[in-house]
Amino acid sequence: MRKNKKLLTLLSMMLVLVLVAVGCGTSTETPDTGDATGEVKDTLIVGQGADVVSLDPHATNDQPSSRVSKQIYNTLVNQNEAMELEPGLAESWEKIDDLTWEFKLRQGVKFHNGEDFTANDVKFTLLRALESAKIGHIVGAINPEGIEVVDNHTIKIATNEPFAPLLAHLAHTAAGMLNEKAVTEGGENYAQNPVGTGPFKFQEWKTGESVTLTRNDDYFADKAKVKTVVFRNITENTARVIELETGGIDIAYDIPPTEVSRVEEDQNLVLLRDESLSTAYIGFNAGKEPYNDVRVRQAINYAIDTDSIVEAVYQGVGKAAKGPLGTNVFGAHTDLEQYGYNLEKAKELMKEAGYENGFKATIMTNENQQRMDIAEIVQNQLRDINIETEVQVVEWGTYLDETAAGKHDMFILGWTTVTGDADYGLYALFHSSQFGDAGNRTFWSNDKVDELLDAARVEADPAKRAEYYSEAQEIIREEAPWVFTYNGENLAGTRKNVKGFKQHPAGHHKLVSVYFE
Amino acid sequence: MHKYILRRLLMLVPVMLGVTLIVFTMMHFTPGDPAKIMLGESAPEAEVIKLREELGLDDPFLVQFGRYVFNAVQGDIGRSYTTNRPVAIEIMERFPSTLKLAALGVLVSVSLGIPTGIISATRQYSLFDNIAMVAALLGVSMPNFWQGLMLILFFSVQLKWFPSSGFSTPSQMVLPALTLGTSSAAIITRMTRSSMLEVIRQDYIRTARAKGQAESIVINKHALNNALIPIITVIGLQFGYLLGGAVLTESIFSIPGVGRLMVESIKARNFPVVQGGVLFIAITFSFVNLLVDILYAFVDPRIKSQYK
Numbered sequence: 001m002r003k004n005k006k007l008l009t010l011l012s013m014m015l016v017l018v019l020v021a022v023g024c025g026t027s028t029e030t031p032d033t034g035d036a037t038g039e040v041k042d043t044l045i046v047g048q049g050a051d052v053v054s055l056d057p058h059a060t061n062d063q064p065s066s067r068v069s070k071q072i073y074n075t076l077v078n079q080n081e082a083m084e085l086e087p088g089l090a091e092s093w094e095k096i097d098d099l100t101w102e103f104k105l106r107q108g109v110k111f112h113n114g115e116d117f118t119a120n121d122v123k124f125t126l127l128r129a130l131e132s133a134k135i136g137h138i139v140g141a142i143n144p145e146g147i148e149v150v151d152n153h154t155i156k157i158a159t160n161e162p163f164a165p166l167l168a169h170l171a172h173t174a175a176g177m178l179n180e181k182a183v184t185e186g187g188e189n190y191a192q193n194p195v196g197t198g199p200f201k202f203q204e205w206k207t208g209e210s211v212t213l214t215r216n217d218d219y220f221a222d223k224a225k226v227k228t229v230v231f232r233n234i235t236e237n238t239a240r241v242i243e244l245e246t247g248g249i250d251i252a253y254d255i256p257p258t259e260v261s262r263v264e265e266d267q268n269l270v271l272l273r274d275e276s277l278s279t280a281y282i283g284f285n286a287g288k289e290p291y292n293d294v295r296v297r298q299a300i301n302y303a304i305d306t307d308s309i310v311e312a313v314y315q316g317v318g319k320a321a322k323g324p325l326g327t328n329v330f331g332a333h334t335d336l337e338q339y340g341y342n343l344e345k346a347k348e349l350m351k352e353a354g355y356e357n358g359f360k361a362t363i364m365t366n367e368n369q370q371r372m373d374i375a376e377i378v379q380n381q382l383r384d385i386n387i388e389t390e391v392q393v394v395e396w397g398t399y400l401d402e403t404a405a406g407k408h409d410m411f412i413l414g415w416t417t418v419t420g421d422a423d424y425g426l427y428a429l430f431h432s433s434q435f436g437d438a439g440n441r442t443f444w445s446n447d448k449v450d451e452l453l454d455a456a457r458v459e460a461d462p463a464k465r466a467e468y469y470s471e472a473q474e475i476i477r478e479e480a481p482w483v484f485t486y487n488g489e490n491l492a493g494t495r496k497n498v499k500g501f502k503q504h505p506a507g508h509h510k511l512v513s514v515y516f517e
Numbered sequence: 518m519h520k521y522i523l524r525r526l527l528m529l530v531p532v533m534l535g536v537t538l539i540v541f542t543m544m545h546f547t548p549g550d551p552a553k554i555m556l557g558e559s560a561p562e563a564e565v566i567k568l569r570e571e572l573g574l575d576d577p578f579l580v581q582f583g584r585y586v587f588n589a590v591q592g593d594i595g596r597s598y599t600t601n602r603p604v605a606i607e608i609m610e611r612f613p614s615t616l617k618l619a620a621l622g623v624l625v626s627v628s629l630g631i632p633t634g635i636i637s638a639t640r641q642y643s644l645f646d647n648i649a650m651v652a653a654l655l656g657v658s659m660p661n662f663w664q665g666l667m668l669i670l671f672f673s674v675q676l677k678w679f680p681s682s683g684f685s686t687p688s689q690m691v692l693p694a695l696t697l698g699t700s701s702a703a704i705i706t707r708m709t710r711s712s713m714l715e716v717i718r719q720d721y722i723r724t725a726r727a728k729g730q731a732e733s734i735v736i737n738k739h740a741l742n743n744a745l746i747p748i749i750t751v752i753g754l755q756f757g758y759l760l761g762g763a764v765l766t767e768s769i770f771s772i773p774g775v776g777r778l779m780v781e782s783i784k785a786r787n788f789p790v791v792q793g794g795v796l797f798i799a800i801t802f803s804f805v806n807l808l809v810d811i812l813y814a815f816v817d818p819r820i821k822s823q824y825k
Contacts, residue, residue: 050781051773053599060599133568137561191600207610208773209684234682234771238666242681246673397549397786404562437562 041516042227044498047240047249051208051233056183056191057176058132063507066173067253068211068231070508072112073176073196076103076122077167081502083328083420085167089117089177089197095460098162100146105153109220111179112201119155123147124180126157135174138419141166162458164465168330168421173508199224199512209233225500225515241493244269250498250516253509255491257315263493270494274503275328278416278488279321279425280371282363282378285408286444286481290355297480298339299349300410303385304378305341306485313373317491321484323477324426328505331422331456331469336477339484346385358386364411365391366399371412374485378410404437411441412485418506422469427453430476444481448472518814518821525807529800536799537589537792541582544788550574551598551786572598585792594796595789597782604793608775612797614684615774618693618766619759625698626705627752633702634709634748638717639736649706656703665696665769682771693770697763701755708751712744745816753809760805761798 048067053060057069078088090103109117126147129139146158159166169175182195194202197220200213211231215224232249234240237256244252245266255263255271263271282304284291291297306320325332350356363378365371375391382389389410394402403411417425428439431453435443449472456468477484490503500513552568569575573584588595594604633653637646672692673681683689716722717740725735764776775794782790814821 054601059601133564133571134556136564140561191602206685206773207607208614208778209771232683232771233773235777236682236768236771239669239682239769239771242669242674246677246681248680248682395548397553400553401550437565 041250041497043230044226044228044251044511044514044516045230045232045249046251046253046511047232047234047243048253049233049235049237049240052205052211052231054191055194055202055205055211057174057178058129058135059191061135061138061174064231064233066508068213069176069194069196070173070198071200071213071229071511072194072198072202073173073178074109074198075171075173075175075177076105077171079168079171079420079504079506081504083330083505085171088171089122093167096156098458099143099160100156100158101166102150102154102156105155106220107153109197110218111182111197112195112216113179113182115179115181117177117179117197118152119149120152121177121180122155123149124183125175125178128178128183129175138169138172138174141169164457164459165419165421165423168419168424172419173506200229203228219512222512224512226511229511244493244495247495250495251501251514252493255493257317257491260315260317260491268496270496270498272490272492272494272501272503273317274490275318275326275505276416276488276490276507277326277329277418277420277425277505278414279324279326279484280374280412280414280486280488281321281324282374282483282485283403283411283413283442284444284481284483285406285410286442287406288409288443290353290359291409293353294479295349295353296355299346299353299355299385300382300387301339301480301483302342302346302349303387304381304483304485306339306483307341309374309377310486312377313370314486314488318489319487321487323473323484324429324482325417325422325473326425326487326505329417329420329422329425330462331426331466333470333473336473339480343384350385356386358388361387361389361409362392363389364399364402364408365393366396367393374412378483400437403441406436406441406443408441413441420506422465423453423457426469426472426476427457430472430481442481444479446475446479449475522807522811525810529803532799532803533796534586536796537586538582540792540795541585542578544786544791545578545581547786549786551788554786555598589796594793597790598787599785604789607778607790608793608797611773611775611778614772615760615763615767615776617684617690618697618763618772618774619756621690621694622697622701622759622763623752623756625694626701626755629698629702630705631709631748634706635713635736635741637706637710638713641714646710650710653703653706656699657707659700660765661696661700661763662765662769664699665692665766668692668696669769682769684770684772689770693766693772696766696769697759701759704755705748705751709744709748712747713740716740716744742816746813746820749809749812749816753805753812757802757805760801 048064050064052065052068053062054065055069055072057073075088076090078086080086089106089109091106093101093103096102105117105119105122111117126139126142127144130136130142130144141159141163143158143160148156150156176196179195183190186193192205199216199219201216203214204212210233213229215227217223234243237259240252241255241259241262243249260271263269284297286292310316310318310320320338322338323333323336327334363375365375372393379389379391402408415425415429428434430440430444430449432445432450434440452468452472456465459465459468490505490507492503494501497517498514499517500515501509503509552565552572552574556565556568573581585595596602597604597607600607633649637649640646669681669692672679679691680689684693722735722740725739761776764780766772767774767777779791779794782794
């Protein structure tokens with residue numbers, strides 16, 4: 001029996017190992033699902049596709065983190081789901097001169113650590129944000145010397161140059177207000193113990209797995225309807241949809257186009273589709289022959305059937321773009337005429353430009369499946385106007401370097417107008433001062449467009465700004481430095497009993513008013 | 518025995534250095550500027566330059582490597598580019614999930630594989646044996662991700678017995694453990710069967726039977742003990758391999774393990790985490806190997822006498 005004992009010991013050792021392994025870190029708390037007892041649930045579980053990187057808004061600019069930070073922090077100015085600006089932590093604001101704005105702050109607001117929210121926190125936050133390599137550019141227009149605390153609840157903020165879209169930039173989640181004491185005390189670990197003024201307080205972060213928030217019962221505005229929000233990290237798209245179907249989560253962000261019908265057909269689920277702020281485009285290198293000829297650029301716009309790209313590549317989610325901006329961006333010209341597929345016109349323009357027999361071209365893209373698919377479709381369609389294209393797929397870093405250096409013919413890229421203001425969506429991409437790395441990788445410029453973009457940046461009157469942008473977009477559409485390809489959509493699915501959920505075009509949706517029926 | 522263990526531990530040093538050098542070189546020459554990837558397409562050039570300086574990415578290769586080794590010896594294997602937290606902490610936070618998954622997977626595979634292998638060997642070419650061998654072939658050939666999805670479809674979507682993702686409650690662990698366990702079980706079954714078959718035909722087994730020993734004792738005591746060595750080797754290898762993170766299973770079931778951390782880090786050119794991760798996996802693999810070698814001595818006294 002001696003040897004059998006050994007086998008037994010061996011097996012029991014393994015069992016112990018398993019038990020120890022399973023025992024370590026196992027949480028015994030299971031979220032209150034309420035279903036079984038018929039009570040109304042008060043824990044909302046949200047599934048998203050990647051883990052949070054940091055809950056320090058100055059340390060990262062990724063979507064999953066912003067989506068959580070949005071619940072913890074407030075900004076001075078709010079941008080609602082209709083992209084309208086409304087008071088946030090600032091009750092009111094006033095433009096004092098070309099450079100300076102004065103903000104009156106809301107009184108009686110407390111941070112989650114019990115500290116009062118004051119103008120000193122605003123100054124601290126903005127100065128800290130300006131130092132950030134990750135999000136510094138979002139508040140980059142602000143002059144650090146020009147932030148002046150007038151009293152506890154009044155602050156003046158000056159920009160380096162006149163900058164009309166300042167309010168939209170202050171509404172970005174990266175400009176959420178931090179508490180000086182909490183940041184200093186938190187030190188290196190602040191990102192794991194964030195403190196804000198928002199409707200939810202941070203509770204727990206299981207790395208790679210989930211972030212849990214609880215309701216802030218001292219919230220200054222309408223309090224959250226659910227008690228707890230859990231953001232679960234479910235990277236596989238299919239797995240996330242299955243979790244929604246089986247009731248493991250209540251809301252699933254970023255439903256992939258392939259799963260749309262599955263969510264739509266399920267009677268227990270609701271699919272939400274709203275236009276996002278993202279756009280995809282095919283850019284020309286207008287600094288190079290033959291792409292410096294507007295007729296060639298227009299011909300290619302006519303020769304590419306963007307509607308079929310939306311169908312084939314994006315499975316009908318989103319729509320073909322008419323111009324450089326999505327329609328929900330402030331200043332977007334919504335009545336631009338879409339180029340549309342017109343082979344005859346394309347051939348005519350090619351002939352006029354002297355390229356009846358076509359030419360050879362390369363389309364550059366990075367290893368992004370959708371962009372590679374677009375490249376292939378474009379390659380096929382351009383054959384009809386005798387353009388022989390070669391698709392070049394390069395690694396992301398290289399891609400950015402090469403296109404910034406102007407080594408490309410055509411390239412496929414996207415842009416998200418995160419502030420929802422036309423300035424962000426046009427200036428970097430079409431102004432002549434922004435050639436290369438700064439954003440204008442087409443090297444196309446137009447004096448009138450420069451003038452309009454500069455004027456709109458300075459102009460305080462929103463109506464006038466919109467006019468300037470409209471005119472600029474008409475010129476851009478006509479001059480066609482891009483093939484205007486695609487405007488994206490945000491897709492989310494919820495369980496049927498989830499009410500009060502609205503998507504924000506920027507993708508970071510508020511959860512304060514979500515409740516269960 | 519102690520000397521042997523000490524010698525084996527010392528041998529880890531050159532292994533670690535070699536692994537570090539290889540990974541460091543590979544990551545260094547992978548195209549793509551981490552600073553650009555971290556900041557995204559809308560970041561201004563000046564900020565990219567600032568970040569490159571902060572991360573020391575402009576230094577020569579040997580300077581960077583030297584700095585890394587120097588710090589690593591003192592226990593600092595760097596900070597994650599994305600989260601700016603110590604790599605060691607990031608890995609250790611993920612390791613419990615990977616350890617749980619690997620341990621459960623091995624438990625499933627051992628408790629399925631060894632009994633099936635023994636029965637198959639003792640009843641060679643019987644109906645049971647044939648079915649077991651076909652099942653084992655299926656188990657080895659089925660890709661993990663497909664099997665995981667099928668299990669989810671059947672047990673989560675249809676029967677609603679188990680949740681389809683997550684890894685904090687026992688019910689969430691069932692499907693991932695099954696997914697991982699069944700493919701290793703197949704390998705263990707085949708190994709147990711062939712190892713047992715070899716032993717069963719030896720003279721001393723015939724002798725044991727001839728002296729009237731009960732069949733169960735002949736099999737469990739005389740045969741199995743001597744057949745165990747190759748089986749333990751396979752189990753050890755499987756365990757060591759699983760400890761490196763079962764990437765596909767972790768992805769399908771949204772398990773926050775080391776494997777997924779590595780894949781995400783490679784995609785993000787998060788060099789410090791990839792280097793730290795590979796180093797960590799190399800260490801755990803070496804340890805599991807050492808453990809298996811010690812186990813040999815425990816199972817077979819003849820081997821123990823060789824460990825000097």
